[in-house]
Amino acid sequence: MxxxxxxxxxxxxxxxxxxxxxxxxxxxxxxxxxxxxxxxxxxxxxxxxxxxxxxxxxxxxxxTPAKPPRGSGKKPFAAPAGGGKPxxxxxxxxxxxxxxxxxxxxxxxxxxxxxxxxxxxxxxxxxxxxxxxxxxxxxxxxxxxxxxxxxxxxxxxxxxxxxxxxxxxxxxxxxxxxxxxxTMFEEFWRGTGAAAEIVIPGWQTMSYFSDVGNVCWFLEPGLDHEVRRLHRLVGNAAVDGYHVLVGTGSTQLFMAALYALSPPAGAPMSVVSTAPYYSSYPAVTDFLQSGFFRWAGDASSFEGDTYIELVCSPNNPDGTIREAVLSSESGVAVHDLAYYWPQYTPITRRADHDIMLFTVSKSTGHAGTRIGWALVKDRDVAKKMTKFIELNTIGVSKDSQLRAAKVLRAVSDAYELPGAGEEHRLFDYGRRKMAERWSMLREAAAASGIFSLPDETSGYCNFTKDMASTNPAFAWLRCDxxxxxxxxxxxxxxxxxxxxxxxxxxxxxxxxxxxxxxxxxxxxxxxxxxxxx
Amino acid sequence: MxxxxxxxxxxxxxxxxxxxxxxxxxxxxxxxxxxxxxxxxxxxxxxxxxxxxxxxxxxxxxxTPAKPPRGSGKKPFAAPAGGGKPxxxxxxxxxxxxxxxxxxxxxxxxxxxxxxxxxxxxxxxxxxxxxxxxxxxxxxxxxxxxxxxxxxxxxxxxxxxxxxxxxxxxxxxxxxxxxxxxTMFEEFWRGTGAAAEIVIPGWQTMSYFSDVGNVCWFLEPGLDHEVRRLHRLVGNAAVDGYHVLVGTGSTQLFMAALYALSPPAGAPMSVVSTAPYYSSYPAVTDFLQSGFFRWAGDASSFEGDTYIELVCSPNNPDGTIREAVLSSESGVAVHDLAYYWPQYTPITRRADHDIMLFTVSKSTGHAGTRIGWALVKDRDVAKKMTKFIELNTIGVSKDSQLRAAKVLRAVSDAYELPGAGEEHRLFDYGRRKMAERWSMLREAAAASGIFSLPDETSGYCNFTKDMASTNPAFAWLRCDxxxxxxxxxxxxxxxxxxxxxxxxxxxxxxxxxxxxxxxxxxxxxxxxxxxxx
Structure with missing residues (x-):
């Protein structure tokens, strides 16, 4: 079953x-x-x-039409058993x-x-x-x-x-x-000019190494700095006592966490998340059929003591604020906080979980940059996650790390530097934009009459110091x-x-x-x- | 055994x-x-x-001392069975x-x-x-x-x-x-000025998508163009009739090839390479214990018909020029041509294998950029390799792709544009530098008397139109x-x-x-x- x-x-x-x-x-x-x-x-x-x-x-x-393979005098691709035939x-x-x-x-x-x-x-x-x-x-x-x-x-x-x-x-x-x-965020970043622009000369960051003294030896120190600074500004996650790890998007860090938290022998670790769960979780967990971990479905119906529970909050797809639903001495949780930013939800507490995942794709909108980061408490876990990335891709693009650092710095500067224009405040822009879009969507659903949406919720945002509604990055739309x-x-x-x-x-x-x-x-x-x- | x-x-x-x-x-x-x-x-x-x-x-x-995890009121990391204890x-x-x-x-x-x-x-x-x-x-x-x-x-x-x-x-x-x-190449790139410098404004390439009509939907068209152009210039690999795929370094593409070429069911595919083989091959093949492929050691002693043979030429670690040693209807080869560039070896033929892997790490020296590419004949294989990268990291850094394109363009321009200074010709620089270093190394080994090195070989280089010696990127040094x-x-x-x-x-x-x-x-x-x- x-x-x-x-x-x-x-x-x-x-x-x-x-x-x-x-x-x-x-x-x-x-x-x-x-x-x-x-x-x-x-x-x-x-x-x-x-x-x-x-x-x-x-x-x-x-x-760009794909031409058929040229005749090269070599044998064509052999058919792997069961897989190569039409x-x-x-x-x-x-x-x-x-x-x-x-x-x-x-x-x-x-x-x-x-x-x-x-x-x-x-x-x-x-x-x-x-x-x-x-x-x-x-x-x-x-x-x-x-x-x-x-x-x-x-x-x-x-x-x-x-x-x-x-x-x-x-x-x-x-x-x-x-x-x-x-791509909604392009409009904002068109207005920030040099603050978020990066120049990389041909000779720069050619080495594999960024910070040989760090657990995450390929992490640019400037990105480490700006990640910690932004979390301190926003108050959405604790950073003191945490290792910052960088990944090629948070997806790679998600795989790294599975690798680091799974036992080295015995049955594969069960990976679960409460439905509705992010559709990538099962696919990414299982696509290589690793002997170390395996997707085990909805956390709410999981029976067992040993597991990795994925907690996405606000949740993709439905925007709900979530906590882990399982509790066991031999179970662990990975918190995917990609959407825990002020444009999407009020910041109600400083999260301080063992492993927290973030990404510029959703915080600033730079999906093409493929930069995610993890905040990890335990040094051994951080080392194993780093090892995963070393074996998978031998580190993470320095160019994108430098760009992400520049972009995050622009975000923080706009709030912290005196004289910075209010129009350059990302979270203000994002919240205004998202609220506008949600309003439009609710009106459209009402005009149609055949759709329903999650109820609007709100809370006190410690970052903006006022009551704010949730404006999820996805609409979880039901056709009635x-x-x-x-x-x-x-x-x-x-x-x-x-x-x-x-x-x-x-x-x-x-x-x-x-x-x-x-x-x-x-x-x-x-x-x-x-x-x- | x-x-x-x-x-x-x-x-x-x-x-x-x-x-x-x-x-x-x-x-x-x-x-x-x-x-x-x-x-x-x-x-x-x-x-x-x-x-x-x-x-x-x-x-x-x-x-940056790693502080112990802060008390957070949460349970500490649970110990995965057999893995969490000291x-x-x-x-x-x-x-x-x-x-x-x-x-x-x-x-x-x-x-x-x-x-x-x-x-x-x-x-x-x-x-x-x-x-x-x-x-x-x-x-x-x-x-x-x-x-x-x-x-x-x-x-x-x-x-x-x-x-x-x-x-x-x-x-x-x-x-x-x-x-x-x-990092040897930094010196060269310090001399190229604006030709290899890249500027990325804050709003650019924010989307996940680069080329929605391409098999490799996250490939920047500019990189595709410069990759093909450089191979045509150097003559080291055929590009017509091939798909260009981009990866986070060629390591990711190596994994993608294993994924694409392994059968969907049955025993894991055997992955082999003739010793001495690149030390990453076994590690990357096995670190997730995939059910689809498994390291099976030295190709020269492999017995079986179904396999993926990794052919690294010039070979890492010993610089030899290699061909596949196995031949079977149900076996396939992946050619790792990371070092098949004029600074390391004479270009003696235009390679036209089914799957060929390259990387800027070794061609131009930009390891930190983490950009590799694959030339793949078969469309279905190209699609599955793309799928691997989609599931693994949802594409590849656009910033690094743009940088790699700019760097490759600078290399080609220096040879193709009239008036380009000879001092900006990468392969000339690289060959001179490598020859100098190999000369120094051979002298040092002779002075010592306790080391031996592979014999120097040479051949006619179709790119430089003269006889050239091999100058491998690694010395395979023996202590006698x-x-x-x-x-x-x-x-x-x-x-x-x-x-x-x-x-x-x-x-x-x-x-x-x-x-x-x-x-x-x-x-x-x-x-x-x-x-x-």
Whole structure:
């Protein structure tokens, strides 16, 4: 039973989300590459490996078509047992193409979805977006932008120019709010100028080593300093007596914590979290089938004394404030506090758990920088987590560490330096923005009449010294229409991509909706939602 | 037998290297935290976890002492079964402190070593260097530098200033050439000015996504472009018909390849490489005890049809040019071409293997940037490798990708743009530098009389259009003195840290010596080596 439940849930959790369900009529439907449904057990690894979707027909739509391997006189890839042949699997059909040619935009946007696989299927991001043709590849001659759009989309991107994330949207676009892509914050950082800008000369930080005397030998001392400073400013977490560890995002630190806390022998450690839990937890725990740890499902129904309990607070996906639900001498907790910042929730106490995870992705919005940090009390645990990162990636990008340090410094400076403009206060901006978006969303849900949202809660914020409401980074949206059993599919039919509740160990009548996308996408989303009856 | 061999080798391979053996007399010897030798099986996980060395006595020497966990009213870390108690293990004794106070430098340098554990023990970098007190922490008032030293060591580093890698050395210092830390290249990049400098404004590349239409959705298009351009310039690898994937260093891509090439069910895939093999291969393969793949030792003695063969060419540690030694319909090869660049070896052919791994750490010297790339023919393999990185770290630092693209562009520009100064040609610089260092090393070995080195080989380089000798990034040094059975220990006794041959599945009379450190350290190394009789 437990094993079956594991199989069911492990494949659900996936950062990239799911889009299984209804298939809107579309010219982008491609031929299936297989049709026999498979048992969960048989399909498990493939799902985790995410080898679904696409198919050869897709290539014609890709801006950079993948050519077949050149003949090289060498033998082709050998087929690993059971894995290398054309796969008989529940097909992930590229299924929808939405073409917007209004105003000569020339944007070709689409997504393709899984029409027959179970709702816990998940996809590559390119399985949502692989049909997306870049504006510059589509030969657009002009791009209309909405007033709220902050991201310019040049006609042709300069060679070597940095990427701009997801392409701009129009009122006809598929709106992808499946991922918590925090591009909302770009607007804020466009206003901070040199304070958050970083310059790295060619000769700088070339060594593997950052701080040979530190447990975390690859941690830039400047980042250590700014992390501690910001926590002291905000008051959301204790730092004295803690080791600061840096990771390639908090996901790597999450894996590092599992590695450090699992026993070196015997049965794999059970990893649990109360449902609804972050969909990545089961996927990341199980994707390598480690002998040291294994996903064991919902903490609230877990029976046993030895476990790692993941406590996400405020919780992804539903924004609730959480405490550990299990208690045992041989159980340990890892606290994922990615969202415990003033823009999302009042800061009601200084957290002082044994292991606390944070990330710039959600605190400042710099997801592309891939910097997370852990505050860890125990030295031996800190050493083992460091060892994991050493073996996994031999440390963490110094460039991103330096950038994260600069960005965090800009945040603290705006509150602490005399004369710093109020418009440069990140948490003020973030709270105002999130409150505005939640207000818009509640109005839209009310106008529609078929959706419900978590009740608004509030508390006294020790940081801002006033009462503040919670404004979660995700909306945990329920579709109340009786004939809709799968809310994600229903919304997908209206060109809104969200992540199904089933991926969080919860009812598929729920979906998780990112509240952190750019204004243009968010505005279209709420308007579209309000119109659904 | 095979299992025992695995246990023996898995713990040896480790990027951070080993320093087991002799203990120089030192005031830094700390009390052991245990003394009972353990069986290989019992100690395996701990070794991989690297929970050795240090001990509470170390704290007094640390620049940032780790305080004990604060009382928080919560239960302390529970002890995972068999893992949380004080460990009875072969102790890793912090053992040596070398103090250099010449000319009021105030640098306190040390390393501590393992006196009783078997030679395959490995260590944290801080197990070599944890006693290192930063110059600024030691209150130095002035630092004498050698003429060849390129890295200034300021009296006190500015708050938030970037790290500078390992501290500067003096003629009395322990010289650490255990890691392939490529700081030799700093000198070159100090001369390139704005060409390799990057500026990143606060709002840039905040999204998780870089290229939603690409298999590798988190790859910056600019990096893709510069990678292909550089390979076309150098002629060391085919790029047409290949997918470019980016990883957090090539280590992550190595894991991604194992994940992508292993079967989804059945026995774990055997991972092999011909000895002497890179010490990280076994460690990285086995540290999570994945159910999908397992280290199976030396390829030349492997019996079986299904395997992943790792082919490193030029080989780490011995610089030889290699081809796969196994051949089977159900076997696959991964080619690690990290050192296949003109500064190390003549470019004799355009490699066109199924999976080829590269990294800026060795091509340009930017190890701290943590950027590797893979050239992959097969689309499904590329997708699964991408999936691994998605689950492991949700992509790769955009900042480092942009920096790597800028650096690679500077390399190509110096050869392709008219009027570019010859002094800005990386491979010319690198080859000259490496040839010089190899010449110095051969002279030193001859002067000493107790060491031997691989014979020099040469070939016609298609890139430089002339005959060129090989100048490997590591010296595979053999101690020929009959009473020295463990060369690494012998050299450690003379304050030279290298990596023992035993970590590469080879004879401990050999050591691997990094040829890529800064001039000051290298110069001291060769002088010291020449004096050994």
């Amino acid at each position: 437990a094993a079956l439940r594991q199989l069911g849930t492990a494949v659900e959790g996936n950062f990239q989300g799911a889009a299984g369900g209804m298939v809107p009529p579309s010219p982008c439907v491609l031929a299936p590459n297989g049709s026999a449904p498979r048992s969960p057990a048989a399909s498990r690894r493939e799902e985790v490996a995410g080898n679904g979707g696409g198919g050869p027909g897709l290539a014609a739509l890709r801006p 796969r008989k699997r529940a097909p992930l059909w590229p299924a929808a193409l939405f073409v917007s040619v209004a105003m000569n935009v020339g944007l070709v946007l689409h997504h393709y979805v899984n029409s027959t696989s179970p709702p816990h299927h998940h996809h590559h991001p390119q399985e949502h977006q692989a049909c997306l043709v870049h504006p510059e590849a589509a030969g657009s001659s002009s791009v209309r932008r909405t007033a709220t759009q902050v991201e310019p989309v040049p006609k042709t991107r300069a060679a070597g120019a940095p990427s701009t994330g997801k392409p701009a949207v129009t009122p006809e676009s598929v709106i992808n709010l499946d991922h918590g892509d925090p 229409r009786e004939d809709v059993e799968d809310c994600a599919s229903f919304l997908r039919g209206h060109k809104i991509l969200t992540r199904s509740g089933s991926q969080f160990g919860a009812d598929p009548r729920y979906v998780r909706v990112s509240m952190l996308d750019r204004d243009d996408a968010y505005d279209i989303f709420v308007k579209r939602l309000a119109s659904l009856k | 095979a299992a025992l061999r695995q246990l023996g080798t898995a713990v040896e391979g480790n990027f951070q290297g080993a320093a087991g053996g002799m203990v120089p007399p030192s005031p830094c010897v700390l009390a052991p935290n245990g003394s009972a030798p353990r069986s290989p099986a019992a100690s395996r996980r701990e070794e991989v976890a690297g929970n050795g060395g240090g001990g509470p006595g170390l704290a007094a020497l640390r620049p 460990r009875k293990r072969a102790p890793l004794w912090p053992a040596a402190l070398f103090v250099s106070v010449a000319m009021n430098v105030g640098l306190v340098l040390h390393h501590y070593v393992n006196s009783t554990s078997p030679p395959h023990h490995h260590h944290h970098p801080q197990e070599h260097q944890a006693c290192l007190v930063h110059p600024e922490a030691a209150g130095s008032s002035s630092v004498r530098r050698t003429a060849t030293q390129v890295e200034p060591v300021p009296k006190t580093r500015a708050a938030g200033a970037p790290s500078t890698g390992k501290p500067a050395v003096t003629p009395e210092s322990v010289i650490n050439l255990d890691h392939g830390d490529p 003195r009959e009473d020295v059975e463990d060369c690494a220990s012998f050299l450690r006794g003379h304050k030279i840290l290298t990596r023992s041959g035993s970590q590469f599945g080879a004879d401990p009379r050999y050591v691997r010596v990094s040829m890529l450190d800064r001039d000051d350290a290298y110069d001291i190394f060769v002088k010291r080596l020449a004096s050994l009789k």
